Amino acid sequence: MRLSVLIKHLEEYAPLNYQEDYDNSGLLAGNPDQEITGAMVALDCLEEVVDEAIAHNFNLVITHHPIVFKGLKKLTGKNYVERVLLKAIRNNIALYATHTNLDSVSNGVNGVICNRLGLQQAKILSPKSGLLKKLVTFCPLAQAGMLREALFAAGAGHIANYSECSFNAEGFGTFKAGENTDPFAGAKGLQHQEPEVRIETIFPAQLERKVLLSLLENHPYEEVAYDIYPLENKLATVGAGMIGWLTDEMELNDFLHFVKDRMNVTLIRHTQDTGKKIKKVAVCGGSGSFLLNHALAAGADAFITADFKYHEFFDADGKLVIADIGHFESEQFTSDLLIDIIREKFPNFAIRLTEHNTNPINYFI
The missing domain is CATH 3.40.1390.30 (NIF3 (NGG1p interacting factor 3)-like)
Structure with missing residues (x-):
């Protein structure tokens, strides 16, 4: 191979x-x-x-x-x-x-940690933005369904757990074919009006070439009109850290023993007991101190990660438990x-x- x-x-x-x-x-x-x-x-x-x-x-x-x-x-x-x-x-x-x-994909490094801890409804803690683009194109009514299917097959149209997502609006397009053309509709030298569908769909930025090839290969027009827009929307399935819920809430000591067993670690550096039972848990394999505010904002009871510095432990401020299990240990x-x-x-x-x-x-x- x-x-x-x-x-x-x-x-x-x-x-x-x-x-x-x-x-x-x-x-x-x-x-x-x-x-x-x-x-x-x-x-x-x-x-x-x-x-x-x-x-x-x-x-x-x-x-x-x-x-x-x-x-x-x-x-x-x-x-x-x-x-x-x-x-x-x-x-x-x-x-x-x-x-x-x-680290960034939900079935990656942090997904493994969530699985080992049995976290339920686990999702990305800090989703990334700038990873999506939108395609807008215009297609004759009769061929619109075929074109949409081709774009979906190329990877367009996914929003979280939904697929084949698009928006469609009917209207008409105008064009006048030049002498050296082979128009799909209309005649050379005459302005033509064609009933069309405006198709909008999103796709991951890394699939742009694949989606464009599909568009050009499956669109009936000789010259294809299209626009591509970068989007700032966050991609919910990609980003830093993850967060989920334990099956049963635990006292801190029981939770720390549980983490040591499931993550195969010999010691855990942690902050003081907050007095609350542990139920909602944030995780980040490797150095994760940059996600502390995200874990706090998400209402986590504990944050499992590594490489916290001395003064950074104070930033938990008694609102959650930081459990530093070690860099290698979190990614082993x-x-x-x-x-x-x-x-x-x-x-x-x-x-x-x-x-x-x-x-x-x-x-x-």
């Missing part, structure tokens, strides 16, 4: 335009056209992981965290990032990362998710979870 085929599948699941501006997800090293012999999956790309791929004759390493975040001016092997890149390049091993784009099941995503599509593809613990933090208890 070509690497590009696998990448296409991963990026349909978690599109690259869903990543944060600071991020560097995607193919970091390697040729998209190379044939891949197998993939090693890990949370972090370390030399030991690359060595493991070499030992299994795999030429692809897939990680959650990108080994390269910033531009590199030299490759001299002076640090672990450069050593990993040099070893990968020398051994023709491709490196691919899916980071905040996988992401590797299993990646394997599941790939095996569902390519069940015979050779893929393995690294045997190395890539957590750089050790605990003395």
